[in-house]
Amino acid sequence: MTNCLLCQSSLRNTTSFDEIMSLAPTQARQLCEECAAKFFRLDSVATCDQCGRRLKAEMSNPCYDCERWQQQISFDFQNRALYEYNSAMKDYMKRYKFLGDYQLRFIFAKEVKKAVTRQKRLLVPIPVNAGTMATRGFNQVTGLLKGCSLVEALKTSQTVKDKRQSEKDRADRLRLIQPFELVEPQIERISGKNVTIIDDVYTTGTTIRHAASLLYQAGAASVIGITLAR
Amino acid sequence: MINHISDLYGRQISSAELPAAILELPEVKRRPAIQLKPSLMCSRCGSRLKRSQANLPNGQYYCYVCIQMKRMDTLHDLAFIDEPNQFNKVSNALSWEGQLTPLQAECAEQVVRIFKKRQHHLLWAVTGAGKTEMLFKGIEWAVRYGKRICIASPRVDVCIELFPRIQAAFAKTSIVLLHGKSDQPYKYSQITICTTHQLLRFYHAFDVLIIDEVDVFPFSGNPMLHFGVNNAIKTAGAMLYLTATPDKHLLTQVRKGHLSISYLPIRYHGHLLPEPTVIKIKGLSQGIDNNRLDKRILKMIRQLMSQQQRFLLFVPHIKDLATVATAIKDAGIIAKYDTVFAADPERLEKVGAMRHHELDFIITTTILERGVTFPGIDVLVLKADDDIFSAAALIQIAGRVGRSSDRPTGRVLFYAETRAANIRSCQRQIRKMNRKAAEI
Numbered sequence: 001m002t003n004c005l006l007c008q009s010s011l012r013n014t015t016s017f018d019e020i021m022s023l024a025p026t027q028a029r030q031l032c033e034e035c036a037a038k039f040f041r042l043d044s045v046a047t048c049d050q051c052g053r054r055l056k057a058e059m060s061n062p063c064y065d066c067e068r069w070q071q072q073i074s075f076d077f078q079n080r081a082l083y084e085y086n087s088a089m090k091d092y093m094k095r096y097k098f099l100g101d102y103q104l105r106f107i108f109a110k111e112v113k114k115a116v117t118r119q120k121r122l123l124v125p126i127p128v129n130a131g132t133m134a135t136r137g138f139n140q141v142t143g144l145l146k147g148c149s150l151v152e153a154l155k156t157s158q159t160v161k162d163k164r165q166s167e168k169d170r171a172d173r174l175r176l177i178q179p180f181e182l183v184e185p186q187i188e189r190i191s192g193k194n195v196t197i198i199d200d201v202y203t204t205g206t207t208i209r210h211a212a213s214l215l216y217q218a219g220a221a222s223v224i225g226i227t228l229a230r
Numbered sequence: 231m232i233n234h235i236s237d238l239y240g241r242q243i244s245s246a247e248l249p250a251a252i253l254e255l256p257e258v259k260r261r262p263a264i265q266l267k268p269s270l271m272c273s274r275c276g277s278r279l280k281r282s283q284a285n286l287p288n289g290q291y292y293c294y295v296c297i298q299m300k301r302m303d304t305l306h307d308l309a310f311i312d313e314p315n316q317f318n319k320v321s322n323a324l325s326w327e328g329q330l331t332p333l334q335a336e337c338a339e340q341v342v343r344i345f346k347k348r349q350h351h352l353l354w355a356v357t358g359a360g361k362t363e364m365l366f367k368g369i370e371w372a373v374r375y376g377k378r379i380c381i382a383s384p385r386v387d388v389c390i391e392l393f394p395r396i397q398a399a400f401a402k403t404s405i406v407l408l409h410g411k412s413d414q415p416y417k418y419s420q421i422t423i424c425t426t427h428q429l430l431r432f433y434h435a436f437d438v439l440i441i442d443e444v445d446v447f448p449f450s451g452n453p454m455l456h457f458g459v460n461n462a463i464k465t466a467g468a469m470l471y472l473t474a475t476p477d478k479h480l481l482t483q484v485r486k487g488h489l490s491i492s493y494l495p496i497r498y499h500g501h502l503l504p505e506p507t508v509i510k511i512k513g514l515s516q517g518i519d520n521n522r523l524d525k526r527i528l529k530m531i532r533q534l535m536s537q538q539q540r541f542l543l544f545v546p547h548i549k550d551l552a553t554v555a556t557a558i559k560d561a562g563i564i565a566k567y568d569t570v571f572a573a574d575p576e577r578l579e580k581v582g583a584m585r586h587h588e589l590d591f592i593i594t595t596t597i598l599e600r601g602v603t604f605p606g607i608d609v610l611v612l613k614a615d616d617d618i619f620s621a622a623a624l625i626q627i628a629g630r631v632g633r634s635s636d637r638p639t640g641r642v643l644f645y646a647e648t649r650a651a652n653i654r655s656c657q658r659q660i661r662k663m664n665r666k667a668a669e670i
């Protein structure tokens with residue numbers, strides 16, 4: 001007998017006939033119907049081509065934020081997200097990442113794997129810093145990538161964070177406070193390749209674009225992003 | 231984050247939460263948060279862990295069972311400091327000036343004896359017996375000898391209601407209230423009032439541990455919380471369980487001689503427990519599903535409103551809250567009311583509004599079945615024959631009524647399609663207690 005990973009209710013009674021007959025999402029086996037219904041999948045709604053957010057009626061495509069990005073960066077970058085960052089996802093992240101409930105990776109791992117392996121691309125996860133690794137004991141991104149072959153080409157930079165972020169415009173910031181470094185021996189594997197960066201949440205898009213710019217520097221032919229949530 | 235060394239007295243906290251300055255102090259002891267042998271086990275909650283679920287990268291493990299209370303893992307130790315009982319020995323700490331009835335006074339003396347002899351004891355007292363007041367003498371004795379005292383309950387509402395009463399009775403003693411929804415910071419105090427979950431963060435702390443409403447979820451049948459209790463109490467501490475409806479587990483403990491027992495079958499004001507009236511209504515459940523209430527129920531609600539009689543309206547399921555509220559609204563009944571359930575984010579505010587007479591009634595799940603007292607109220611239970619209402623739950627619900635000496639009686643109305651086993655058992659047990667009370 002298994003229990004819902006989020007609310008512990010028994011999953012024994014929840015496998016309805018409909019569920020068996022339909023193409024139930026992979027998470028159905030980890031979550032009860034009630035918990036599963038609280039997450040919002042982005043694959044069946046209109047989304048921004050550039051960042052993957054759900055487009056509301058009054059929004060253009062690409063969205064306003066992405067238009068600004070296009071003016072500020074000189075490389076191509078598109079992100080796709082599997083789920084909306086709603087309150088259920090926020091709560092999930094709190095438990096998975098901040099409380100550190102590593103088993104909650106199982107809820108989305110299969111879906112993430114399916115999404116990132118659909119095309120033959122090099123998979124580069126966003127790294128966590130050494131301090132986080134020492135207390136949390138895992139990287140929440142690689143946790144979602146069970147069974148995928150990864151190129152860990154990025155590490156967090158040792159250099160101190162820039163103090164006066166607010167005084168710089170976004171392009172400056174992007175250049176100045178690069179939080180990542182390339183991992184030397186991996187650089188040559190990037191050159192000429194199509195790369196997918198994977199992160200847990202796309203918030204402002206700054207982090208993942210920092211990563212993308214480094215990978216272009218290393219000679220990547222194209223770089224896209226896939227995040228669990230946007 | 232832990233900032234002062236006293237925050238660790240009698241507690242057990244992951245080294246992840248402790249600044250280096252405290253961790254380096256010589257008093258701080260450490261033990262592994264997760265035991266690897268003979269099998270994988272959490273030191274804090276005692277859960278046996280499955281390796282496939284508990285594993286972290288690089289051969290590390292964590293506990294996924296008690297993780298809501300911050301994570302236990304092999305990356306960190308459990309830090310603790312032996313309880314130093316750093317309290318002033320104060321005589322006459324009790325500032326309460328109320329009177330106990332002779333029966334209550336007898337019980338109160340017994341509580342003192344139990345604490346002195348460090349017994350493990352079950353006090354089976356009917357709803358409205360005045361349990362809290364009967365504890366005062368025992369707590370006063372413990373304060374006089376510099377003991378550390380804890381009153382824990384599985385229900386947060388019970389803790390919140392208890393806190394001001396204990397505070398008023400022991401005005402000069404340090405008291406802290408701990409529960410998951412509290413923003414009051416932890417402070418080393420002689421008296422701790424907390425939910426049973428919070429006990430997981432204590433280690434050999436309490437000389438006296440009182441557990442109120444011990445038979446209720448989530449404590450009943452939860453090995454993690456029982457393990458927490460045994461860790462929180464000192465090896466030779468006194469333990470007092472309180473309830474009006476002991477479960478099988480407790481009665482087994484009594485039978486095996488692990489627990490002594492005493493019984494208080496009469497309410498403090500000397501009146502008997504109100505007996506429920508069962509009103510059978512065909513199609514009650516279906517009606518509620520369709521936002522309809524039988525006219526007998528609506529008539530009763532109108533009557534209560536016109537008499538300005540406040541009440542609690544119990545329903546078995548969360549989904550019934552909205553349908554019943556709609557049915558009342560559609561019937562044109564004008565009243566101030568709200569709905570509440572366990573995970574309701576505004577639960578504490580709504581219960582507060584009822585307490586402060588800002589509501590005429592509240593539609594509730596079993597969450598308000600016990601611990602909370604609204605003087606002079608009536609109760610109505612819809613679908614009393616639903617499995618959700620155990621006999622114990624129905625006894626507790628009926629026990630909300632007639633608690634004040636101003637109005638020692640009141641209505642307890644069970645609306646049901648059939649007189650199911652739970653209802654019959656509830657009625658039988660209430661009559662039995664009333665017979666016992668009449669013998670005194």
Ligand SMILES: [Zn+2]
Pocket residue numbers: 004005006007008009031032033034035036
């Ligand atoms: Zn669930």
Ligand SMILES: [Zn+2]
Pocket residue numbers: 048049050051052053062063064065066
């Ligand atoms: Zn966009």
Ligand SMILES: [Zn+2]
Pocket residue numbers: 272273274275276277293294295296297302
């Ligand atoms: Zn545990």
